[in-house]
Amino acid sequence: MVAALTFAAGCTVFGLAAPAAAAVPATIPLTFTNNSGRADQVYVYDIGTQLSTGRQGWADASGAFHAWPVGGNPPTPAPDASIAGPANGQSMTLQLPKFSGRIYFSYGQKLVFKLTTGGLVQPAVQNPTDPNRDILFNWSEYTLNDAGLWINSTQVDMFSAPYAVGVKAPDGTTKSTGHLKPGGYNGFFSALRGQPGGWANLIQTRSDGTVVRALSPGHGIESGALPATVMDDYVSRVWSKYAGSTLTVTPFADQPNTTYYGRVSGNVMNFTNGSGAVVTSFQKPDADSIFGCYKLLDAPNDLVRGPISRALCAGFNRSTLLANPNQPDTSSANFYQDAVTNQYARKIHAQMADGKAYAFAFDDVGNHESLVNDGNPQRAYVTLDPFS
Template structure:
């Protein structure tokens, strides 16, 4: 960084009953510099900036640290980091009597107050039973981050080293070398050509709805042909969920039907569905746990292009070394591939279901412990 001057913010949902199953949207809070939770104050139905400097933690020198103690447990929490001495602009609004936080996003809109900032976040959940944390590059890459988790029992800390030195510029260069729409994922500051961030296809598509719209079409068609229902069990895609759930494409409806006791049917996905992992056949309604398991596995196998590989008929079974079709002809998520190549040990979330892995692998770089003491976030260049 030109000047190592980092500011941090912590946001999350405060559970009124610690350990309870639900944290309501109206419980959105910051952790304040006074060690207490701060609830944004607004009555506006339109997003209004949060004006409170007591939510901003400051590390102003290389090798510096800032120790923060949570007042209580937080759900769906984020630790936000912003470089170069800049501050992040957060907003809040009221809807139906509940207060909602409007989080900073890596938009391509030059008028957005956070557009010229370099910022990232780490996700975590805490409750009396467990602390869970991960690096997230699902939407964009902007800062070099790593995390470690120390436990109270004195065992060796769990560590996810994160991105390599100079990764942000190197990831930018790699997507630019792909050319075409991929090159546009790297966003630079107009004045000095500083790399601000590299957007994921998912975020780019949600902003513009046109990121290579036919990119996966031939692959999807080939997968559907591979798993068409011929009554031949060899053409059956099996989702390993502790037990096998058999899935086949129905000749008549052209839907993927997965027999998990009762038939679950899924439409043929579009490229946009695969980028986002949450639309079309991958949209999950309600709390159907079986469907969640099936969707996560099928979605991950499309993103990583593993469905036509040897062993790809059971998901997840193909390991990290074969993700993203190395040396093959199939289209794949090049952003996720490149991000993982720049992660030490390949570990960190680069798409929504990166936590779908064969037993013994941890591509998502998840840390968790029932005996957590300290979560440390490292920020580098």
């Protein structure tokens, strides 16, 4: 069973709870390669939660842990946790400790981190006053623990500087994900600009004209860049359909007999089990709940509501709920076919070399996420890819 590990400002990555047969060392090497084609100085950060103690902090290039000092209110500057990254065409080796965290990288400028009494304040560029708003940066999420390494390429919060991740297994093979198709970086932004309905407003540029990112649609709603009503038509059609028919959710691929049945009554979709007892209910969701897979589509770490919510969230984002009354629909050929859909996620997946991405929180439903893992990792990789 996969267990969520949360750190700092709420980033969630995944790792197995049970220990592996082979012992994972205290640190593993990470090869960080700069193939970006850019001349900017790159800065690298390894921040997160130390799994042995639960303390928040950062790791230096040797993998040594440094706890954050106590912050303040208002927030106080965090210690400089940056590591000078390799020049274009070069590589360097870092040591990853047992963390649940993020590997940030930025171009040309160091990121601004601050500390409150509750911990680290991470970049939140949907806020126009965030000091990192005009910095070109991105991050990977990872968990390294006694059961192995899980490392992803994520676009849950934004699409920005291109990169890929990888892990080397004991047999010498390397699994990687996150690479874009040739021309995929510019292709994504061109496609988003051409999408009517406010989607182009997700793109952020700085004063010199450089495109720095596209916000995820949830952050777009939060910042006013995307209309909050963008999914209303689809939601209303789903609610109308299942007022008169049944939505069947079989949340576990390995448990085909665990099935729940959804029917709409007024503003609520009630799910019953095979005995007809109501096990959970969902209010009619808004776009923010859909894109964030939270609020009205909250997914607690349980065995009933959470798994049903995951299937609903994926179905709304991929617009498969009307076409298929049996969920989750895990065939990518059926995704994003409705005119009302998560256009951001659609356009990201279209540009990925392997079709995989973390364009929304539960993009792993059906294994469509950009994640690699190994129970006995020999080495990890982060590769900064070309922009053109």
